[in-house]
Amino acid sequence: xxxxxxxxxxxxxxPGEVVYWNGSTGWVPRLADAQVFSGVEAEAALxxxxxxxxxxxxxxxxxxxxxxxxxxxxxxxxxEAIRAAGPSVRRDLGKQARxxxx
Amino acid sequence: MYRYDEFDSQLVRERAEQFRGxxxxxxxxELTEDEFKPLRLMNGxxxxxxxxxxxxxxxxxxxxxxxxxxxxxxxxxxxxxYGHFTTRQNLQLHWAQLPRVPDAxxxxxxxxxxxxxxxxxxxxxxxxxxxxxxxxxxIEDPRILCEILRQWSTLHPEFSFLxxxxxxxxxxxxxxxxxxxxxDIAIKIVRNGAGEIGYRVYVGxxxxxxxxxxxxxxxxxxxxxxxxxxxxxxxxxxxAGRRDNIxxxxxxxxxxxxxxxxxxxxxxxxxxxxxxxxxxxxxxxxLARIAAYFAPPAFAALPAESPEYEAQLREHRDFAQWAKTNxxxxxxxxxxxxxxxxxxxGKTPGDCSSEQMEALADIMDEFGQAEIRITHEQNMxxxxxRKADLYALWRKLVPLDLATPNHGLxxxxxxxxxxxxxxxxxxxxxPVAQAIAxxxxxxxRQHDLGELKIKISGCINACGHHHVGHIGILGVDRKxxxxxxxxxxxxGAEDASLGEILGPGFDQExxxxxxxxxxxxxxxxxxxGERFLDTYRRLGPQPFKExxxxx
Numbered sequence: 155x156x157x158x159x160x161x162x163x164x165x166x167x168x169p170g171e172v173v174y175w176n177g178s179t180g181w182v183p184r185l186a187d188a189q190v191f192s193g194v195e196a197e198a199a200l201x202x203x204x205x206x207x208x209x210x211x212x213x214x215x216x217x218x219x220x221x222x223x224x225x226x227x228x229x230x231x232x233x234e235a236i237r238a239a240g241p242s243v244r245r246d247l248g249k250q251a252r253x254x255x256x
Numbered sequence: 257m258y259r260y261d262e263f264d265s266q267l268v269r270e271r272a273e274q275f276r277g278x279x280x281x282x283x284x285x286e287l288t289e290d291e292f293k294p295l296r297l298m299n300g301x302x303x304x305x306x307x308x309x310x311x312x313x314x315x316x317x318x319x320x321x322x323x324x325x326x327x328x329x330x331x332x333x334x335x336x337x338y339g340h341f342t343t344r345q346n347l348q349l350h351w352a353q354l355p356r357v358p359d360a361x362x363x364x365x366x367x368x369x370x371x372x373x374x375x376x377x378x379x380x381x382x383x384x385x386x387x388x389x390x391x392x393x394x395i396e397d398p399r400i401l402c403e404i405l406r407q408w409s410t411l412h413p414e415f416s417f418l419x420x421x422x423x424x425x426x427x428x429x430x431x432x433x434x435x436x437x438x439x440d441i442a443i444k445i446v447r448n449g450a451g452e453i454g455y456r457v458y459v460g461x462x463x464x465x466x467x468x469x470x471x472x473x474x475x476x477x478x479x480x481x482x483x484x485x486x487x488x489x490x491x492x493x494x495x496a497g498r499r500d501n502i503x504x505x506x507x508x509x510x511x512x513x514x515x516x517x518x519x520x521x522x523x524x525x526x527x528x529x530x531x532x533x534x535x536x537x538x539x540x541x542x543l544a545r546i547a548a549y550f551a552p553p554a555f556a557a558l559p560a561e562s563p564e565y566e567a568q569l570r571e572h573r574d575f576a577q578w579a580k581t582n583x584x585x586x587x588x589x590x591x592x593x594x595x596x597x598x599x600x601x602g603k604t605p606g607d608c609s610s611e612q613m614e615a616l617a618d619i620m621d622e623f624g625q626a627e628i629r630i631t632h633e634q635n636m637x638x639x640x641x642r643k644a645d646l647y648a649l650w651r652k653l654v655p656l657d658l659a660t661p662n663h664g665l666x667x668x669x670x671x672x673x674x675x676x677x678x679x680x681x682x683x684x685x686x687p688v689a690q691a692i693a694x695x696x697x698x699x700x701r702q703h704d705l706g707e708l709k710i711k712i713s714g715c716i717n718a719c720g721h722h723h724v725g726h727i728g729i730l731g732v733d734r735k736x737x738x739x740x741x742x743x744x745x746x747x748g749a750e751d752a753s754l755g756e757i758l759g760p761g762f763d764q765e766x767x768x769x770x771x772x773x774x775x776x777x778x779x780x781x782x783x784x785g786e787r788f789l790d791t792y793r794r795l796g797p798q799p800f801k802e803x804x805x806x807x
Contacts, residue, residue, distance in 0.1 A: 170307035231736045241676035243686045
């Protein structure tokens with residue numbers, strides 16, 4: 155069975171904002187800019203995130219499953235879609251309100 | 257209402273400053289996240305789906321105009337211009353930022369408020385009847401005992417590290433508007449045969465993964481003994497409650513496992529032991545001092561009926577519709593209790609904007625209302641309105657979108673924040689509540705259906721009280737997709753009962769049709785003015801099941 159595609163996410167310590175890991179630019183606010191991992195790479199990235207937690211950059215890092223749809227990252231679970239956008243009942247709040255391309 | 261003494265004031269200010277130091281140490285790296293997390297939780301600060309969430313305690317659901325105005329201001333300056341009133345009579349701000357929380361806590365302290373014990377394994381904010389002090393059949397204002405318990409349980413060294421969180425509720429009437437029996441300890445003020453006032457105490461209620469209604473453990477506890485008796489319960493729980501499994505740690509599990517008789521035996525033994533020391537008897541003068549804060553306002557001598565009010569009811573149909581559901585009998589002639597619905601059709605149940613909070617504070621001042629209450633049904637209550645002022649009040653509420661005439665009707669839905677905000681949720685609650693309210697928005701239809709309580713939770717933790725909804729809805733995750741189960745037959749009122757799951761769940765679109773189907777079965781089968789709950793109790797689940805799952 156192939157390894158699932160995964161993205162590493164966390165919340166910034168100070169504002170609590172949802173962020174994603176991008177190997178080249180660090181923690182980024184847009185899911186679209188996240189690095190997509192597979193298998194052992196993902197576990198290694200999660201392990202490495204401990205250092206960012208130690209430095210006080212982010213808290214509560216974890217991996218979640220995604221799919222790729224026409225080169226767009228699509229979370230498997232609705233929970234991560236809501237985290238990436240903002241409350242579905244308040245389109246004026248969260249990342250969706252800032253016209254962040256998700 | 258109760259005013260802080262010097263000790264209360266000092267305590268909350270010191271706590272805010274202490275938290276400022278803890279935040280600074282966290283931001284400098286001196287504290288790790290593992291070290292800091294329990295400290296922030298002790299101050300009601302959670303990390304949720306999008307941001308930090310600050311849970312503000314509203315003791316026994318009572319706020320002054322000054323406090324409500326301050327909450328409006330704080331929700332504007334420290335959040336995104338709104339707050340969410342919860343089934344625990346608290347307020348949650350869903351967009352807090354860690355470095356600014358200490359300032360928010362100090363601003364709360366300015367109006368005698370705080371966030372202590374809104375999280376963690378301690379005695380949580382104590383809830384009460386929102387009609388306290390105003391209900392016609394009330395034996396005594398339950399908030400007097402609530403305040404005593406608040407002082408007793410705040411930072412109580414023995415009960416700050418319980419096996420699990422602990423919720424207490426007090427009511428003083430036969431009618432239960434506070435969902436009494438779903439609390440860990442439930443206290444009902446009663447009279448004995450000699451006419452003396454005391455407390456009937458229940459233990460072991462709670463919802464969540466394993467729901468139970470509290471069972472009676474003391475039929476009449478004398479006033480002076482109540483702290484000793486509660487201490488006895490807490491000690492038995494603290495010693496015997498499980499700490500190895502979070503799902504089995506609530507006192508309800510202990511009561512269920514050893515049985516109420518054994519629980520009673522243990523508590524009575526502990527109670528007798530405590531009484532030997534005679535250290536926890538409540539002094540009469542202290543009781544009187546606290547009771548004085550809850551003395552009723554100076555009511556005017558008014559005739560029972562207000563010709564002005566009666567005329568306005570006749571002249572203004574929309575006002576009459578509102579009064580029909582949102583105005584309730586008061587103990588004093590010429591007065592009424594007004595429910596302000598936070599269930600505008602299509603909006604988020606329990607949400608209140610900064611502007612609405614501030615405008616309500618102004619309305620309180622204008623109509624001489626010293627207090628407003630938050631209900632566990634996520635509405636607000638003005639407890640002491642003159643009947644003659646109700647029309648003017650309603651006219652002020654209409655442009656604020658606070659005059660929805662639906663209290664107790666099918667659109668007066670309890671919903672937890674669900675997956676739109678909550679880190680624990682498996683499914684969204686709010687969009688389901690909005691869709692059901694929109695489907696049933698026709699007011700004539702709502703009145704035809706009568707009292708019908710829908711309660712929605714986005715996960716098994718049951719913050720939306722789905723087990724005690726006439727129709728309960730539980731959101732679950734089914735292979736990554738939101739799915740909704742229906743429970744029928746629950747009640748959080750004086751006829752409390754736990755609902756039963758009807759069958760397989762539905763997707764988000766299907767759940768609204770399913771609710772319509774269930775309600776259609778009720779309207780087909782109801783007899784002689786039966787409420788939904790009465791019909792269900794008479795017939796059981798079968799006819800509802802047959803129609804809902806008919807192929």
